[in-house]
Amino acid sequence: MKPGLKVGLIGAGTMGSAHAEAYRVLDNAELVAVSDLIYERAQAIAAKTGAEIKTADQIFADSSIDVVDVCLPTYLHRDFVVAAAQAGKHVFCEKPMARSLQEAEEMKTACEKAGVKLGIGHVVRFFPEYIRAYDQVKNGKVGKVAMVRCTRGGFPLPTAWQDWYANYALSGGLVLDMIIHDFDYLRWLLGPVERVFAKGTRGRDYNRLEYALVSLKFRSGTIAHVEGSWVSSGGFHTRFEIAGSQGLIDYDSRKANPITLTVNKKDGTPGVPVPASAWAENPYTTEIRNFINVLDGKDGKIVDGNEGYESLKIALAALESIETGKPVNL
Numbered sequence: 001m002k003p004g005l006k007v008g009l010i011g012a013g014t015m016g017s018a019h020a021e022a023y024r025v026l027d028n029a030e031l032v033a034v035s036d037l038i039y040e041r042a043q044a045i046a047a048k049t050g051a052e053i054k055t056a057d058q059i060f061a062d063s064s065i066d067v068v069d070v071c072l073p074t075y076l077h078r079d080f081v082v083a084a085a086q087a088g089k090h091v092f093c094e095k096p097m098a099r100s101l102q103e104a105e106e107m108k109t110a111c112e113k114a115g116v117k118l119g120i121g122h123v124v125r126f127f128p129e130y131i132r133a134y135d136q137v138k139n140g141k142v143g144k145v146a147m148v149r150c151t152r153g154g155f156p157l158p159t160a161w162q163d164w165y166a167n168y169a170l171s172g173g174l175v176l177d178m179i180i181h182d183f184d185y186l187r188w189l190l191g192p193v194e195r196v197f198a199k200g201t202r203g204r205d206y207n208r209l210e211y212a213l214v215s216l217k218f219r220s221g222t223i224a225h226v227e228g229s230w231v232s233s234g235g236f237h238t239r240f241e242i243a244g245s246q247g248l249i250d251y252d253s254r255k256a257n258p259i260t261l262t263v264n265k266k267d268g269t270p271g272v273p274v275p276a277s278a279w280a281e282n283p284y285t286t287e288i289r290n291f292i293n294v295l296d297g298k299d300g301k302i303v304d305g306n307e308g309y310e311s312l313k314i315a316l317a318a319l320e321s322i323e324t325g326k327p328v329n330l
């Protein structure tokens with residue numbers, strides 16, 4: 001058994017699997033329990049990590065567990081985060097924090113009452129390129145920022161458990177589910193948002209051709225627009241351009257060069273190329289490392305419930321604007 005905090009993971013789908021990998025490499029946390037309605041999913045993570053397969057209620061009732069990691073579909077976040085907090089566990093919950101502000105409020109209140117920490121998975125703040133751009137702006141390298149443009153998308157809309165991403169009532173579509181990443185990043189970079197105006201193809205259940213364009217006016221006067229698309233060619237990609245009085249920053253994930261290592265086999269036959277990520281560490285691992293370090297009394301950064309709430313507010317305002325055709329003041 002590793003020293004450090006004991007973690008129970010609820011939800012062993014795409015994100016649960018990513019988080020499980022993070023706990024494998026941390027030396028001050030151990031994944032001791034995993035839960036999923038689909039037994040084989042829990043089993044796959046258990047086999048890799050040595051975690052025990054449990055139900056969510058067994059995880060809440062286990063007094064040896066310090067942290068609950070919630071990787072469930074968005075509409076389930078509130079119920080499981082509140083239950084975990086009431087059981088006295090610190091909680092890490094994937095973004096978006098919840099499907100509504102009311103639910104997010106209940107999550108914050110439950111964690112505050114229980115005196116436990118709540119971290120929300122706004123992972124873009126842990127991506128090296130986004131951090132580098134943030135540092136350049138904060139160090140005044142581009143002067144006063146006038147305009148930012150962000151893009152995120154690909155094709156096709158992902159399928160998941162019970163096709164919940166395509167169910168607008170459960171996921172909030174790409175505005176709530178995907179480009180909330182950019183809203184959160186921009187809020188971190190530029191401060192509070194004053195007004196939102198958006199157009200998009202939302203509102204049709206099982207609409208797999210989703211697109212939205214959201215313009216944001218910040219209290220500082222800066223304007224930004226965020227484009228989210230599940231109808232873009234070229235694979236999943238993200239992009240940003242930041243324009244300031246002294247210069248520009250431009251990032252396009254499609255232009256990033258992965259490191260390729262080619263090695264000779266010992267028997268002398270030609271080597272095979274081994275693609276590897278250019279990152280020093282997977283940002284999902286960095287994000288969880290930061291959360292665990294804070295709980296462990298070390299240096300770290302948490303995007304907490306208040307931050308998750310503020311970013312959720314922007315996404316919901318964008319949905320309201322799409323629905324009404326009018327700008328929404330925050």
Ligand SMILES: NC(=O)c1ccc[n+]([C@@H]2O[C@H](COP(=O)([O-])OP(=O)(O)OC[C@H]3O[C@@H](n4cnc5c(N)ncnc54)[C@H](O)[C@@H]3O)[C@@H](O)[C@H]2O)c1
Pocket residue numbers: 010011012013014015016035036037038041056071072073074076094095096121122123160161177
């Ligand atoms: N940070 C990111 O970059 C990022 C990327 C993708 C998804 N997400 C977010 O992560 C969350 C999970 O998304 P996902 O893609 O992993 O979903 P998913 O559908 O792949 O996985 C969800 C899992 O939850 C399980 N489940 C449902 N109800 C359960 C219950 N009561 N008890 C135990 N297990 C249960 C399902 O069987 C499924 O395996 C969502 O909020 C999503 O928005 C974040």
